[in-house]
Amino acid sequence: QVQLVESGGGLVQAGDSLRLSCAASGRTFSSYARGWFRQAPGKEREFVASINWSGGTIYNGDSVKGRFTISRDSAKNTVYLQMNSLKPEDTAVYYCAARRTLYASSKPNEYDYWGQGTQVTVSS
Numbered sequence: 001q002v003q004l005v006e007s008g009g010g011l012v013q014a015g016d017s018l019r020l021s022c023a024a025s026g027r028t029f030s031s032y033a034r035g036w037f038r039q040a041p042g043k044e045r046e047f048v049a050s051i052n053w054s055g056g057t058i059y060n061g062d063s064v065k066g067r068f069t070i071s072r073d074s075a076k077n078t079v080y081l082q083m084n085s086l087k088p089e090d091t092a093v094y095y096c097a098a099r100r101t102l103y104a105s106s107k108p109n110e111y112d113y114w115g116q117g118t119q120v121t122v123s124s
Contacts, residue, residue, distance in 0.1 A: 002026040002113050006096050009118030012086055016122070022083040022096030022115055030074040033104045035111060036081045038092035038120075048094070049081065050104035058104050063089075086122045093117040 008020040035050035049059045049070035058060070059065040079096060081088040097111035105111070 001004070002098050003053060004098060004113055004115035006094065006115045006118040009094060009120045011121045011123065014087055014122055014124050015084070016086050016102070017084045018086065020083070020094055020096075020120075022081075023080045024079075024098060024113075030077060031102055032072075032098045033101055034072060035097045035099070035105065036079075036094060037108055038090075038094045038108040039048060039117075040092040043092075045095070045108050046092075047102040047106040047108070050106060051079065052065040053102040056104060058106060080087060086120075088122045088124045091120060091122050093119050096114060 003025045006022050031053045033052045036048040039045045051057045051070045067085045074081045095117045096115045098113040099111045
């Protein structure tokens, strides 16, 4: 059984920081590319960041680059999303995902596994 479990969401004020975690179990994820997406009410799922097997990263430059950092601990099969200088427009459910390949991607339909999501709410 493949599982991705997110944690670390919550309610914060604008300018605060949060770190999301996504732990994988059930398969060997150390070489899988991983990603973070988010979905706000009434909006489509949006790419946030992705990391490949060797630590190379891509970001949604329009909205998060410079504020968010994705990283991974392959020994723990865990991926993190450090979010700094949070804004109210960052409010969304954040999902982690994994794809059965080495390479990062910004396209949600290229991911094979998804977590259940964690809510991040940023108040002004």
